[in-house]
Amino acid sequence: MQKNRFVIAVLASLVSALLFAETLPTGYGNVKLGMDVDSVKKALKSVPDFGYRGERDVSLSPSNSEVIIETDATRLSASFFDRCWFQFYEKNLYIITLNLNPSRIDYGSVFKKLCEKYGNPDTLSPDKSVWQSDSVILSLEKPLALKYVDAAKFKKLQDSSNVEKSESEKSRDKFLEGL
Numbered sequence: 001m002q003k004n005r006f007v008i009a010v011l012a013s014l015v016s017a018l019l020f021a022e023t024l025p026t027g028y029g030n031v032k033l034g035m036d037v038d039s040v041k042k043a044l045k046s047v048p049d050f051g052y053r054g055e056r057d058v059s060l061s062p063s064n065s066e067v068i069i070e071t072d073a074t075r076l077s078a079s080f081f082d083r084c085w086f087q088f089y090e091k092n093l094y095i096i097t098l099n100l101n102p103s104r105i106d107y108g109s110v111f112k113k114l115c116e117k118y119g120n121p122d123t124l125s126p127d128k129s130v131w132q133s134d135s136v137i138l139s140l141e142k143p144l145a146l147k148y149v150d151a152a153k154f155k156k157l158q159d160s161s162n163v164e165k166s167e168s169e170k171s172r173d174k175f176l177e178g179l
Contacts, residue, residue: 022117024136026148027096031086033136033150035093037067040086044071049079067091073101080104082144089157094150102144110140 026033030043031050037058044052051073058069069086073079082099100110111129115121118138121129128141137149 024118024131024133024138026136028098028146028148031093031096033093033096033148036091037088040069040093044069049073049076049081050084051076051079051081089153094153096148098146100144100146105144107140107142107144110144110146114138114140
């Protein structure tokens with residue numbers, strides 16, 4: 001009888017967690033994955049906390065001629081952001097990286113809030129916590145960065161860049177397999 005109560009309690013907590021956990025966000029505020037460059041620029045202008053200064057924050061990635069927007073909010077004393085990057089692929093925003101200001105917020109507070117909203121992370125390591133759905137990968141990385149990634153575009157890029165491992169990588173993998 002005691003065992004049945006325990007099983008019911010565990011199942012009830014799992015169902016409760018699933019019912020009340022929010023779906024993963026596709027971005028922060030009004031900046032969302034999938035937006036085009038002009039829409040992101042407009043959204044960044046509307047939120048001064050990002051520190052967006054206009055066209056001088058926009059550049060092209062040297063490797064693939066895709067747009068990257070880098071903002072610097074370090075000069076803003078009230079901002080929770082530090083430096084932020086908005087990376088585009090095929091003209092749409094696919095990675096948002098928000099470095100947070102450690103003098104205004106701490107890793108533990110952000111981790112706790114993310115767990116309250118989205119449940120426990122899907123993967124947890126000493127350097128990052130990752131929540132993942134079919135469409136979004138949300139990671140909290142140390143020392144203090146929040147990253148939103150378009151999961152489908154990220155997989156597409158990974159699949160297209162399947163480069164064979166170097167001999168040293170193969171050797172490392174073989175060593176680790178022997179442990």
